[in-house]
Amino acid sequence: MHELLHRLGRGDARIMDMCARAHSSWSEFFTELQGCDSGTLAARLGFFQPTIMKIFDSPSLGESMMAWTAFAALYDIENGWGDNRKRALELVEAFSRSNCSKEVKDEARSAAISYELEVGSGGSDAYDPAVARGPRTGMNWRK
Secondary structure, three states: OHHHHHHHHOOOOHHHHHHHHHHHHHHHHHHHOOOOOHHHHHHHHHHHHHHHHHHOOOHHHHHHHHHHHHHHHHOEOOOEOHHHHHHHHHHHHHHHHOOOOHHHHHHHHHHHHHOOEEEEOOEEEEOOOOOOOOOOOOOOOOO
């Protein structure tokens, strides 16, 4: 995230193009894997990491942006998760189980918290601000 802010602060206009390309890549990724379980999703994330890193033309920027752009591709700021809620929850679990780098997993956890997705001890659950307000249950991340 530091590199992103550094580059944006210095007017690096390529960042917008990189984010748009990442969004397109994630849309294709989710379409291709529509209906698959979180285990398959987790396995494919590891193979997809080099694609995202190449889009962002920097290993550190690619690692920090991978999860953020994935969740952003599923979320609508006006309607929340909508029909993508289940996939977003699967993505939280998939990132935690994937063979992606530690940096990607750390950013995925931060993104899940920011987007208010949570995994409770009794299974998958989410807090969707477009649907309800209530107490948070915490996150259960496997290392």
